[in-house]
Amino acid sequence: MVWFETILVVLTLLTGIIWLGDKLFFAKARAERAGLLDEKEPLLVDYSRAFFPVLAVVLGLRSFVAEPFRIPSSSMMPSLLIGDFILVNKYAYGLRMPITNKKFLDIGEPKRGDVVVFRPPHHPDQDWIKRVVGLPGDTVAYRDNTVYVNGVAFKYRPIGQYVGKGKGAEMTGADLLEEALPGRPHPVLEHEDYPFGMQGDGEWVVPPGNYFVMGDNRDNSEDSRFWPTHFLPEENLRGKAFLIWLNFDMDAGGVDFSRIGSNIP
Known part of the structure; x- marks a missing residue:
């Protein structure tokens, strides 16, 4: 964009x-x-x-104020589906100049659990979307499908098996769980038989001015676990995703009216 x-x-x-x-x-x-x-x-x-x-x-x-974006991939399923059109709050983390994205007015900082749009350091011409898991100074670990922050493991509640539709049908059969991220519980997907499953284990210390971000589709997300630098610099932030205003997926029959106006968990 x-x-x-x-x-x-x-x-x-x-x-x-x-x-x-x-x-x-x-x-x-x-x-x-x-x-x-x-x-x-x-x-x-x-x-x-x-x-x-x-x-x-x-x-x-x-x-x-707000900018529209379209979700092109499955990395944030089940919270965000392929074909979702979302609105992003552009002033949540400070006002920035167009094109350069340089901040000229500081307003706030991301909180753990926020879903953010950003330009990844290794693809600065693209807009990506992930969830903030680690804040500056945190020690983040991922082992055996479990996230740890500062030595404390997130708790997980099984919900059942996920049934996808349209372009997201490939995730049918994945385990659907609720991840109890403090203050921001949200659903995640795990797929034991997925080709890229059980990858991304490791431990990272988030440096000042950076964040550790992950996709909710844990076995199908190119996120901080796999980046060359592992961290998202604050200056690469574009805004906070907060609303789904449309979903259009021809493979699923067109417009899904049930998603219009939904908040992003």
């Missing part, structure tokens, strides 16, 4: 410069000639004046 943001910024600046430049330097002279000639406003200026306010509002909302 970096390319879309770049195009939006360029168009907003371009239309704003054209409209303001005409207003400051050419509109007055054109008005004075209007009595002698049937001179109309240039088409480019007309379009710029019409589109600049719209583009500016869209850019402001996307950059500082």
